[in-house]
Amino acid sequence: MLVAVCSLKGSPGVTTLATALGARWPAGENPILVEADPAGGDLMARFRLTDTPSLVTLAVAARRSTDPRLLAQHAQQLPGGLRVVIGPVGAEQARSALAVLASGGCAPLRRCADQPDTTVIVDCGRVDPDSPALPIIRSSDAMLLLARPHDDELAHVALKLQEAQRWSRRPCFVLVGDGYPTREVSQVLGIPVMGRVPRDDKGAAVLGGHSNSRHSPAKSRLGREAARLATLTLAHWRAGQGNGARPPVTPPRMTVPGTPAPGEALQPLGPQTRNGTGT
Template identity: 65%
Template sequence: MLIAVCSLKSSPGVTTLAVALGARWPGPEVPVVVEADPAGGDLMTRFRLSSELTLVRLAASTRFRADQLAHHAQFLPDGLRVLPGPVQAEQARAALGLLATSPSSPLRRAGDRTDTAVIADCGRVDPDSPALSIIRSADAMLLLARPRDDELAHVALKLEAAQRWSQRPCFVLVGHGHRVGYVSHELRIPVMAHIPHDVKGAEALCGQGGSRSGPNKSALGRAAAKLALSLRGSLIASVPQASSQPLLASVEQPCQNGAGS
């Protein structure tokens, strides 16, 4: 399966949630987090990863060999497989441009494997984003936003278009602000999950803060685990079928493509 994580405004923690989902993925699929942010990546510097195995090298290799994702992934201290993006935005956009023009995306090919769950961090997205091809090919899109008036105003303006980017768009709130019920009522869409503002949990996820328990016992980790379980369950249970009406689903009725779970 292939899951795209993105936002429409600001930086509500797309990379952090992508890594948290990978760290708490319920399995049995092996999760791989791919940093496909056109603005450049953070994982390489955050975890002091190699600059050799990155999105840039994957994009170049797809022209010559088949599925290369597994060969390019690196490991975080907790064992999570990641493919970091380049720090520079120019390199990131160039790599994503190559992936977009490839006959078959290596992310999609890896996501088609029954033993792999690819979680793509697509950063902030607009209609001209080079990461949009990844989102369109994904099995689900997690659209993140902070529940604040300024961000929700932008979401309201772009939501109709964003819903057409994915066959299974899911709305996720991150951090402090309005209550879930208020946001759902104002935007007239269900909210799949609310991820709490958890600085210590984010630090533990990044190997900082001196925590030995990692994200497993943090509020962020628990919320990510619940979201991952709900998302995986809906993707496994759903029966693919054509639908012209995108669905934004709640935890009670997880993301699906018009089919009952």
């Protein structure tokens, strides 16, 4: 399974959530996190890793190998055991590596993700129509689209819903942190919200490589919500295998104040909770 995690504006914590998903992915699966942010990677500095192997070495090797194990061969291991293909710090190197990988139909990621009991989680950073990470999103089995529930970010989501609907067969909207209530955001944008990730500084610190015996991804609020999102994503993908049809699109009922209504809305990736708000 190939899961893309991205945003439309700002930095709402895509890398942190992608790392949390990998750390809390359901047992029995073998997750690999790939840092494919065109703006450059953070994980090498955050976890004090070496600069190789990396996304750059993967791109070089992909020119001459079709081995489905290639992605794993260019991964390093985080302190908690999660395998990660780190992105280069510089944007120029990151974009060059992504251009090479995209030219092959994202084959190394796709081949690895198609292996039994293997999940590839890709941090695609902020996405726009010119992003070299967009081919990865298009080839993914699920897209998690993150936004803070603030006016500026929600306005961008409202304007780009129709475009984002074309990026992935299974788009999913996830809120990050405090702001407008989940139910209100869902009603205003006409988008079922799959989940809301809390601002959790302690949990983020653990995921950032700062060891603390009193806190772990499993115990943190961030870790618990990431586990729930991971379970929903995996369950929905398994249920939908063999059925490539898109669900019908429901137009939004209203817009963020001052923002024109788009023609289409994102569809939910997983089931809603009992109160229908995703919280």
